[in-house]
Amino acid sequence: MSAEHLHDLTLTVNGVPHPVSVPARRLLSDALRHDIGLTGTHVGCEHGVCGCCTVLLDGQPVRSCLMFAVSARGHEITTVEGLAGPGGELNAVQRAFQECHGLQCGFCTPGFLMTVTALLAENPSPTEDEVVEGISGNLCRCTGYQNIVASVHRAAALMTDGAGEPRP
């Protein structure tokens, strides 16, 4: 049996073009993690339920485990590595998760950060119900979500006026 045919393409991740050579069946999650070496995107189920692998494709959240790398050609991909500032300073969403203890083991966290980034871009001041609904496609086994919901509100506050207190 012969080796698989490889496709040469360029994936643009966090604004940086990455040439990769991958088989057609290579998942976007695997290409990001193993071909490009951006291991911040995590894989929790590989069947699209847990949301750990969420990345932004042209600003929209997608499950990178349900997408082939070759399908991402020509799109702007944003991963968790693209969130912090140039000097490594945490952005508002990341800061909010730290301040509100919105993470424990940290495995699901990159997926939540990407989902929340897209949520707040679309709706900068979501209601409680909108937050609960907005992150309902991501699973966390550690936090019980209460502090993640608080983190989203805190991030919204930080992004709009740079102030606001975290909920207890």
Added chain:
Amino acid sequence: MSDAMSRPGTLVGQRVLRVNDGKLLTGAGTFVDDLHLPGTLHAVVLRSPIAHGRLVAFDAAEALTMPGVVDVLAPEEARDATRPLRCVWLMPGQGQVDYPVVPRVVRHVGQALGVLLATSVAAAEDGAERVRMEFEELPCVVDVEAALGDAAPQLDPGCPGNVAVDLPRGDPPDAVEAAIARADHVVAMRFAIQRLAGSPLEARGVVASWSPATGELTMWSSTQVPHHARDHLAGALGLALDRVRVVAPDVGGGFGPKDHLYADEVLVCLAAMRARVPVKWIEDRREAFTATVHGREQIHEARLAFDDDGRFVALHSDVLADLGAHPSNVGAGPAFVATGMLEGPYRFDSSGGRVRGVLTNKTPAGAYRGFGMQQAAWVRERLVDEAARTLGADPAELRRRNMIRADELPYTTHTHQNYDSGDYAAALERATELVGEGLPAAPDDGRRRGVGLCSYVEFTGLGPSAVQEIVGFALGGYETAVVRVEPDGRATVLTGVSPHGQGLETSLAQLAADALGLPITDVRVVHGDTATAPYSAAGTIASRSMTVGGGAVVRAAGRLRVKILDLAGHLLEAAPGDLEIIQGVVQVRGSPTAAVPLRTVAEKAWLAWGLPPGMAPGLEEKDLHDPQDISYSYATHAAAVAVDLATGRIEIERYVVVHDCGVIVNPMIVDGQTHGGVAQGIGNALLETLVYDDVGQPRIATFHDYVLPGTGEVPDMVVEHTQTPSPFIPGGMKGMGEGGTIAPAAAIGNALANAVPEIAHLVTETPMTPARVWGWLDAAGVATDW
């Protein structure tokens, strides 16, 4: 960071932000699948597709011709190269005490048989499809009660009748029976608790690397217990302990199942030793559902006897624990704990039980957060509510009148638990108060509403070693800390416990920073690598890291403080008793000009010039802390629910936790652990279950059909604490990692029965899914039309 957080000596009790969040928030964490060693081959574990049968043929010839396939470790080869894995918790008379890395007769779907290595995961998976395995199938048994029947297939020659363990608990059976016979009333119910998967979002995984030149094996593993895994890995492979190193990198949750070494992890290491290049194996989610231990499944035939005046007389439960294919590392341990903690916070004239651990053709059952105490709470607290119903009494009042009072502590139960300290009734009182507050006036939406309570006492801080010896749990119950002030004046804490989300990197640092007068930013906690961490027999399990591990830090840092003050006193020509350490500066109390930086003290200590006579060089203290006794946390949870009579759906409208885990080091972390525990308890109560068909095939093997709680199922909860210090733990902490999971099923079940008393006698099984609850509603004739 608030002022308080930068002020040393005041960190315990503060909401200190976690020191390790930065890497996790930027994608810079290093989980095991993030490791890339040059030349790594990828492993697929070859597994049994059937539940019971003898492997009669194995042929990898075609697989080895596939592109990228490098090697196949066959079952015979693996069996010849390995020794069986020992069961760690052995009950008296246990019929099976170890299990082979690769069996001749498979006993469950997913049991590991061999390993295939290839140059990529995809090539390995393709190759594995071409490995031919033929089995002589044997009849199987999946139901624990059927396994006890005369006609049941026998799984292990050492376990006649499939019973691996059978032992009495508590008072002698005739004493319990006599007490029950004396009582005015008996509530007897049969409870079934489902099989669950702990489901950390990072499944298990291993990178194994063998150095032929040094004869050294390194295993990076997503584990809670690096030393424990190392000891068993060396044993299974016949290697010296000093040639085996286990590293837990960042670990994406544990919750119990990652508390021991698995046979498949041995196989991956063996394959790496043969291949002489690094090998990576990452368990996929589907695989995790059959290869990683399950938890919880028990049946309780339980009775609560009480008098007309509501006084509890006796409690008894006859427990069948479904151990699965073989006793896991902890075997019938969860049933032992379930019966041990059955009495909860109440007085009884007599109490006892029977534990039978039974083999079935399912994945072995092991540790899962709560470890038997969830079952104990479900059984006892449901019985208490049904006793209240029998008497027409208020459930809170019935609890109150039977609760062990604060002035009765310490108190020894019939299963020899020495409850230490606390005020159980105060937690009950406060939870009862809080659950009613802020509850919206019930809308007239056709749903029934009810409130339920669950009070429990929790065994935490696994130790002392002498107790471990008495119960046959072959893990030392101590922990060790090394606290060092480095020559630059910063501190390093080496700990044997191995955090994977609990925030110990921060809370252990708080303890050391307070003792040493340093800001939190000057203390670093190092853990997780057997090459550097002090030996830890038990690791991060059983709500023990802050109690046993934290107690070691308190003592080591306390002794180091004494040495620092002695040396600084020598340098300042002051009495050590007059000194304090503020922000890394040792100064005469009230006279800040007479001061020496801790850094200077450390430089002198490590240079060992000009030390006082008899003082040893360096600033490092080690403490091996074997706790004086067990610490018992406790809580009352209260749930308010709405029940839809047309669909059987339960909505939690309010959830309250009033909890006591002794001294709280970091309230932010403690609340977070509680929230997460309650969420898992809600999954246990309402959603999660593992189901097998009658030939032992799992019907549930994805997150599509194993429903973890999401944002929609977990309500905001109110969490309050009281703090009764542990009398036995330096620092006064009690364990709390598991507590949240223990009570939700019972609180929600009691709320359901309170809302719909017509079905109260049926509320005996979890999960209380809409389908199951609707069945109860229908049986009782109270289900309504859509």
